[in-house]
Amino acid sequence: MPTRWQIEQTAAAAAVPLAAVDAEVEIRLSNPLNSLPLADLCGANTNVVIVCDRAPLDEARLAILRGVLSHLERAGIAPHRVTLLIAAMDDEMPNSAEPLHGVHTALNGLGEYANCIHIAQHDPEDVRELDDMGSFEGVPLTINYRAAEADLLIAIYLMQLGDDACCAGSCATITLGVVGAPARRELRTTRFYDDRIEPSALDLPLFQRVVREGARRAGLMFAVGALVDAKGHPLAVYAGAPINVDDALADAARALQECDVDAPSYDVVLAEPNRSGRAGGSLFDAGLAAIHISLARTPILRRGGSLILPIGRRDDDGASARAFYNALTNAPSPESVIRQLRGRSLQTGEARAYLLAHAMQRHRVIAAGPQCEQLARDIHFLSSSSVREAAELAENFTGKHPRALIVRHALSTTPVFRGKLFTHDAFDAPELVAPRWN
Secondary structure (H helix, E strand, O other): OOOOEEEEEEOOOOOOOOHHHHHHHHHHOOEEEEEOOOOHHHHOOOOOEEOOOOOOHHHHHHHHHHHHHHHHHOOOEEEEEEEEEEEOOOOOOOOOOOOOOOHHHHOOOOOHHHHOOOOOOOOOHHHEEEEEEEEOOOOOEEEHHHHHHHOOOEEEEEOOOOOOOOOOOHHHHHHHHOOOOOHHHHOOEHHHHHHHHHHOOOOOOOHHHHHHHHHHHHHHEEEEEEEEEOOOOOEOOOOOOHHHHHHHHHHHHHHEEEEOOOOOOOEEEEOOOOOOOOOOHHHHHHHHHHHHHHHOOOOEEEEEEEEEEEEEOOOOHHHHHHHHHHHHHOOOOOHHHHHHHHOOOOOHHHEEEEEHHHHHHOEEEEEOOOHHHHHHHHOOEEOOOOHHHHHHHHHHHHOOOOOEEEEHHHOOOOOEEEOOOOOOHHHHHHHHHHOOOO
């Protein structure tokens, strides 16, 4: 970076994984947030459905599931009264007929009780398994009958540090994960992303209001969630009333990823598009980093400022990445991307393209690195072969002496200005108050 710039840096989030996950789960289940303990919510004849946001094949979800099943067993509930319902949160529709061999194998390791529970995979296309819960805000709430008819409905989920807290949580696990295809399509239309572009005047974004209402109508009573880092190591665990658990994990995520900065706005921000513990960063990652910086709740990059994104590796080749590039390269400008996608139901990659197009209307986005120069230009980034060249390009827009901020691990670090704009408040200092104000 040029020595004539005024450069500041953020500190990387210092997140320490939990040393004993099983013990932490047990403590949270025994002392839930705003709820009776799990064993007090059920009896021997209670039919229980546990909705898991993903197949429990990782250690964090298995630790939560092990703790929940242990408490149900203590309550005297027979295993044949317990159903594990795996949600469909991804773009790809699951094949409900496919045997869940991996899940059965994983549950075998949890003991005889876990091995005897029912396991089902939600299929949003199978209308025979859906109960109609009415509609809310134009969203048809048809929910898997197992969840809707359960005596006790429990949600377990993981939230990754850096995830959108509105789209991850126990309520979203129900209303997005075990609903019918029409509800899923409607929840992914652009009106549910527009609250991230211009802050809503209401207390909660539209998506969050809908998912909470859907979970309430389904009868969700208890939730267990964990915040995990990029490697899947749990950082915090909470259990109890669903909304309280979701809010507690969102607060824990903000406390870990928000980093104080010294100015309310910067001319240039250099954001490294990689998570802690993950090397490099692709253009697909860079798009998400640009959204985090540009569309943050309190943006610290001034409008018209330059956002430099160093690219460290070749691009991802997943379905979401392909949808992201197709949406951007098939339009001649960011404005055209917005026009083409507005009003549609979006895949994950298309949603990222939609939000990125709005970010590029506010700031100049410069990709720095020789790996994907032509592709960067195709998706409407300004492109440069190095950070030095990107800095010289940014000077054309900001001048020779900009105030710049370097954000380490931009996918899991959010820069926030919390200071005062003025040292003195005239209303608090009588000697500074003019005798008459116009």
